[in-house]
Amino acid sequence: MPRPIKAYIHTDAVRHNLDVVRSKATKSCVWAVVKANAYGHGIEHIYPALEAADGIALLDLDEAVRVRELGWKKPVLLLEGVFTDGDVKTAEEFGLTVAVHCDEQRELIVAARPKRPIDIYLKMNSGMNRLGFTPGDYPAAWERASTAAGIGNITLMSHFASADEDSVDWQLERFDEATRDIPGPRSLSNSAATVWHPQAHRDWVRPGIVLYGGSPSGLSKDIKTIHLQASMTLRSEIIGVQSISAGDTVGYARAYEAEGDMRIGVVACGYADGYPRHARTGTPISVDGIMTRTVGRVSMDMLTVDLTPCPDAKIGSTVELWGEQVKIDDVASSSGTIGYELMCALARRVPVTVA
Known part of the structure; x- marks a missing residue:
């Protein structure tokens, strides 16, 4: 028998969350962002739930090809663009739209001499300071791209640095000023801007984490009123129970010491499954539908939970x-990370079922 741990992917939740995005950005087209193998869910698993999206955006060329081979006929956007002339040829073959964030990428496209023009998203660095042309250089970059052989339609693009924490207006003002005299559709909004900053929606929004029920800020309370649904459930079982007394310790480094008599449940899940090793004692978890907490350190293949609130729990109880x-953002917050990372870190050894 395999270990009882399993991940469940809920395609109905993805459909619901996409509907929520639509309700927030009613005048915008929607790129469904599926980078990092659909945030760890598996592109093939969630693909059927994305039919209402206007396009699919991702990072890896191989994933873009997979999406086309699954039958996707609508636009596909490579968010970091192309890196070799071979990438350009693949983009042409599969009808991909590509980001262009530097002159070198534009020159790659021109040098490859595609028979069909390749549509691009010309990226502005409006304050994130990762990729893109500065606002001062952007009009000239657009001029070079608009007259370049092999380049088709141009969409104006940028990315917000802190839409999950504060205003986007400072970047929006830079973008609007630099593009005031430049025609073409615009795309700026990530998940946070899509749900919290309607002034930034423009022609295309690019939701990612919210499609999977996670919070852009990493805090579940911030999306409580948006009514997103979790698209991934990680479930296992109790495989052992220990009764301990005051002063007894649990796990490696004796990191948890019991204050009194209690029962400890051992769960078949550890950091080799993708559960965060740095989850602190007190990280939320549920046993047979009853909320409780982890205790002690997370091991490679196991973790331990406090069964005090769950007097009927036993070997075989569902966790x-x-x-x-159990909100993924709450687990992540207790572990010093964000829900994005936990989704993406789901280990290959964990069986996945599409629910």
Whole structure:
């Protein structure tokens, strides 16, 4: 028998969350962002839930090809663009739209001499200071791209640095000023801007984490009123129970010491499954639908939970590590990270079922 741990992917939740995005950005087209293998969910698993999206955006060329081979006929956007002339040829073959964030990428496209013009998203560095042309250089970059052989339609693009924490207006003003005399559709909004900053929606929004039920800020309370649904549940079982007394310790480094008599449940899930090793004692978890907490350090293949609130729990009891009841953002916050990372870190050894 395999270990009882399993991940469940909820395609109905993805459909619901896409509907929420639509309700927030009613006048915009929607890129469904599926980078990092659909945030760890598996592109093939969630692909059927994205039919209402206007396009799919991702990072890896191989993933873009997979999406086309699955039958996707609508636009596909490579968010970091192309890196070799071979990439340009693949983009042409599969009808991909590509980001262009530097002159070298534009020159790659021109040098490859595509028979069909390749549509691009010309990226501005409006304050993130990662990729893109500065606002001062952007009009000239657009001029060079608009007259370049092999380049088709141009969409104006930027990315917000702190839409999950504060205003986007400072970047929006830079973008609007630099593009005031430049025609073409615009795309700026990530998940946070899509749900919290309607003034930034423009022609295309690019939601990612919210499609999977996660919070852009990393805090579940921030999306409580948006009514997103968890698209991934990580579930396992109790495989051992120990009764301990005051002063007894649990796990490596004796990191947890019991204050009194209690029962400890051992769960078949550890950091080799993708559960965060740095999850602190007190990280939320549920046993047979009852909320409780982890205790002690997370091991490679196991972790331990406090069964005090769950007097009927026993070997075989169901444990939700994260999902609809245990918010992935709460687990992540207790572990010093964000829900994005936990989704992407789901280990290959964990069986996946599309629910």
